[in-house]
Amino acid sequence: MTGRGRKPPWLRILCPEGNYGRLKPRRCGSCGRWLVSLQDGVWESYDSGVIRAGRDLTNAIILGRNLARIMWDPLLRQAYLVSVYGSCGLEPDGMYLAEHDCAAAPISVEPFRPAPRRKRGSLAGLPRLSGAQVREFEEAWNRPLKGVLTDGAGDGSGERKHDEQER
Structure with a gap:
């Protein structure tokens, strides 16, 4: 050959x-x-x-x-x-x-075939969320970070208390 x-x-x-x-x-x-x-x-x-x-x-x-x-x-x-x-x-x-050697015949002439792609996992194992749970998550996600840092009052007073304690 x-x-x-x-x-x-x-x-x-x-x-x-x-x-x-x-x-x-x-x-x-x-x-x-x-x-x-x-x-x-x-x-x-x-x-x-x-x-x-x-x-x-x-x-x-x-x-x-x-x-x-x-x-x-x-x-x-x-x-x-x-x-x-x-x-x-x-x-x-x-x-x-x-390793190539011109004086010797190739050991194999088999073509290269990559490993098949792995199939992505299905969504079957994920938990189902109710509409109320989705709305609650969306509200928490869209809430400004300033509101999250408060002590729950929602007026930012917890953030001010934290700043005063550091001084």
Whole structure:
């Protein structure tokens, strides 16, 4: 496989323009395969195929290929890479990229798929408020802060008493 094909569409998800993980899709100048480059300090290049637990991960470990774990930030919906040293940091449910080697075939050609979005919680567990409770809350919410600081008289006398005690 020479890798002279078009850029895989899922690389736009893994390496979007301007991502904070500094991941860039690019072609290898020697073999022409699509890579994921990490542009942080020393540039590192990884094969674009995602390695998951099982046979591919076992092959990568046996072949001694350096791995980087793909971490997904659910808030920004972006990926970033964390280096894995030996067996430290390997998780059975993790996704990894193998370091690129032009002389060796890629370990995996599986595309990247981000974790599905979590569904927002429903309003079923929230308490139901009566109309009177809602009106009472709205009155308290709209009341000026000056009225809240009083001792309940509503004339501001509690606020004055508090100022006199400080002197």
